[in-house]
Amino acid sequence: MATKLVKITEIPENSSLAVLVGDAGRLPVALTGAEKARWEALPPKTDFLLLHRLPEFILLVRPHSGKEPAALAESFRKAGAAWAETIRREKSEKVAVIGDSGTAATLAFAEGFLLGGYTFSRYKKEKEDFMPGTLEILDEGITVAELEELETVAAAVCWARDLVNEPLSRMTAADLAGAVSIEASGAGVTTEVFHRQKIEALKMGGLLAVNRGSVDPPTFTVMEYKPEGHLNDKPVVLVGKGVVFDTGGLSLKPTPKSMDYMKSDMAGAAAIAAALVAAARNRLPLYLVGLIPATDNRPDGNAITPGDVITMYDGTTVEVLNTDAEGRLILADALSYARKYDPMLVIDVATLTGGASIIAGSHGICAMSEHPEWMEPLRECGEEVYERIVELPLWEEFAQPLKSDIADLSNLGSREGQTIVAGHFLRHFTAYPWIHLDIAGPAFLFERDGYRPKGATGCAVRLLYRFLKRIK
Numbered sequence: 001m002a003t004k005l006v007k008i009t010e011i012p013e014n015s016s017l018a019v020l021v022g023d024a025g026r027l028p029v030a031l032t033g034a035e036k037a038r039w040e041a042l043p044p045k046t047d048f049l050l051l052h053r054l055p056e057f058i059l060l061v062r063p064h065s066g067k068e069p070a071a072l073a074e075s076f077r078k079a080g081a082a083w084a085e086t087i088r089r090e091k092s093e094k095v096a097v098i099g100d101s102g103t104a105a106t107l108a109f110a111e112g113f114l115l116g117g118y119t120f121s122r123y124k125k126e127k128e129d130f131m132p133g134t135l136e137i138l139d140e141g142i143t144v145a146e147l148e149e150l151e152t153v154a155a156a157v158c159w160a161r162d163l164v165n166e167p168l169s170r171m172t173a174a175d176l177a178g179a180v181s182i183e184a185s186g187a188g189v190t191t192e193v194f195h196r197q198k199i200e201a202l203k204m205g206g207l208l209a210v211n212r213g214s215v216d217p218p219t220f221t222v223m224e225y226k227p228e229g230h231l232n233d234k235p236v237v238l239v240g241k242g243v244v245f246d247t248g249g250l251s252l253k254p255t256p257k258s259m260d261y262m263k264s265d266m267a268g269a270a271a272i273a274a275a276l277v278a279a280a281r282n283r284l285p286l287y288l289v290g291l292i293p294a295t296d297n298r299p300d301g302n303a304i305t306p307g308d309v310i311t312m313y314d315g316t317t318v319e320v321l322n323t324d325a326e327g328r329l330i331l332a333d334a335l336s337y338a339r340k341y342d343p344m345l346v347i348d349v350a351t352l353t354g355g356a357s358i359i360a361g362s363h364g365i366c367a368m369s370e371h372p373e374w375m376e377p378l379r380e381c382g383e384e385v386y387e388r389i390v391e392l393p394l395w396e397e398f399a400q401p402l403k404s405d406i407a408d409l410s411n412l413g414s415r416e417g418q419t420i421v422a423g424h425f426l427r428h429f430t431a432y433p434w435i436h437l438d439i440a441g442p443a444f445l446f447e448r449d450g451y452r453p454k455g456a457t458g459c460a461v462r463l464l465y466r467f468l469k470r471i472k
Contacts, residue, residue: 002155003117005110005147008096008136015094015136018059018083020076020109022100029058029098048079050086057090059083061109063101074386076101076108081116081451083109088117088130095132099139106139107150114154115458116451120165149282153465156278157458159183160270164444164456168245168263173211173294176244176266177219180273180292184223187280189290194220202313204293204337206329209310209320211295213249213303220334223273223290225280230287231472234344238276238464239334241327241350242269242294249323250299251306264456265327267443268349269294275464284468289341293330297323309407313337314429319404321412327352328425329411335429345374347435348426349460355419357441362449364388365460366438368423374433378467387442387463392420399424 011017011028019029031039035051039060042049051058061079063072087095097113099106113135121127137147163171163179171179181191196217199207204220211218221242226235243265246253253259269292276290304310308320310329314336318329327350338346356366365382367389369375375391382389398420401413409428413421423436442459445452 002158003114003131004134005151006134006136007142007144007147008138011098011138012094012096012136014056015096016057016087016092018061018080018095018097018109020097020099020101020105021060021062022102023063026100027060028100047075048082057086057092059086063105069104070383070386073104073108073384076105077112077115077386078450080109080112084113084116084131087132088128091130093132096136096138099137099142103139103141103146106137106142107146110135110137110147111150111154112451114151115157118158118161118453120162120455152281153278153462156274156465157461159277160267160274160458160461161453161456163270163273164264164267166263168296171244171263171266172216173219173242173244173296174217176242176269176292176294177221180221180223183273183277187277189223189225189277189280192222194222202337203311204313204333205310206312206318206333207293207295209304209308210243210249210297210326210329213298213300214296215300216296218293218295221290221292221294223276223292225276225286225288227283227285229285231285232287232344235287235289235341236468236471237289237291237338237341237343237346238272239291239331239338239346239348240269240272241331241348241352242266242292243297243327243330244294245296246324246326247298249297249326250303251322251324252299253324261444264444265351266294267351267439267456267459270456271349271439271458271460271464274458274461275468278461278465279468286468286471288468289338289343291334291338293334295330297326312429316409316428317407319407319410321410325411325422328422331426332429335426335434339431343432345433345435346430347437347464349437349439349464351440351443352438353419353422353440355417356438359392359419360390360441362442362445364390365442365463366419367391367435368394368420369435370394371433371435374435377470378435378463381466381470382463385462385466387459392423394420394423394427
């Protein structure tokens with residue numbers, strides 16, 4: 001059961017309390033002498049103190065002077081996540097937040113609590129998913145509408161995490177299309193799912209080629225949200241890579257460590273679907289389209305082989321030199337298909353290259369674009385939600401390795417600068433304002449990091465939502 005955010009007007013009794021202490025240092029709860037001594041002795045770089053008043057708890061959270069607003073908000077998110085861990089462990093039913101550090105801090109703390117409370121226990125006998133039914137919020141500056149919006153976005157992030165955490169046996173391309181269709185329908189988003197016959201009729205050669213080694217058919221899901229009074233005549237199109245499992249195909253991934261988490265290779269698809277659903281549920285006045293090409297990539301006897309030449313949706317021929325560079329093939333078909341909408345902007349999101357995780361680790365998203373008028377506000381949104389962006393240059397030198405002796409392009413290029421080379425491959429199929437986001441680093445973690453759990457993180461959902469909300 002998801003935790004609901006409830007606005008209150010006075011400090012509740014018999015509740016575990018998180019107190020966000022303002023600059024004035026005023027404490028709205030009375031401390032014992034020992035508790036006050038611990039608070040005053042807190043080391044300078046420590047963000048919070050947990051006080052045990054069994055059966056309740058008090059968490060005191062203080063701001064750091066001198067921190068940039070984005071970093072300050074992030075510290076409150078992490079404090080919220082730590083609070084959620086305590087509440088889950090102790091199974092506290094009544095929980096409240098007393099905000100005295102400003103509404104931005106209170107909202108960030110509540111966001112960290114909701115995201116940090118996420119678990120994926122579906123396949124465990126002993127569930128670890130306890131969270132209180134409500135989190136009461138005492139902050140005069142916060143509106144009920146703000147709490148509802150935050151709740152919706154956090155739920156979308158958790159849904160994206162669920163999609164990615166599901167194993168292939170429960171999340172084939174058809175399963176993904178079905179899950180997206182159901183969730184979208186509940187949000188007022190229309191969906192159409194193209195199956196193999198339609199994909200073949202459209203001649204989406206990239207998607208069909210990657211799917212050749214699979215026993216399961218591909219899908220291509222089109223989401224559309226077009227509310228009355230939408231601000232943009234031309235849609236913003238979101239494209240997400242939906243490789244539901246990636247073995248590398250015949251260019252088999254070399255070690256188990258590089259394959260055992262490859263259910264996460266559809267994190268881009270999950271992110272764009274969740275962001276679009278959140279936008280619809282919160283009634284953003286935008287015309288939005290989502291495109292999800294989906295398949296798994298396996299080394300069956302009929303699988304595409306290195307050296308094969310395929311013809312893409314737009315007629316471009318591609319020499320496939322490495323079958324593990326498959327994400328760009330299915331995305332290219334989707335990016336070409338996006339042209340039919342004459343889009344205002346297209347953003348693709350993908351766990352595309354291992355090089356992106358080398359560049360930014362799990363701390364940032366690698367981005368490429370030739371449209372600073374869109375890239376700059378997206379970068380600012382990344383700072384605000386702490387899904388930060390490292391912008392890479394689309395220098396023409398990185399396009400040269402994509403030349404092929406026998407086709408229009410190769411799908412591989414050089415080992416050096418592979419993240420940018422992959423971006424150049426996608427760029428070939430665009431003819432509109434476009435941004436590419438490579439989320440390979442932060443999409444799936446091997447250790448918990450604050451409100452980002454071990455496993456799927458739901459990366460880019462909050463970033464995309466914040467950016468869409470900013471479009472006027």
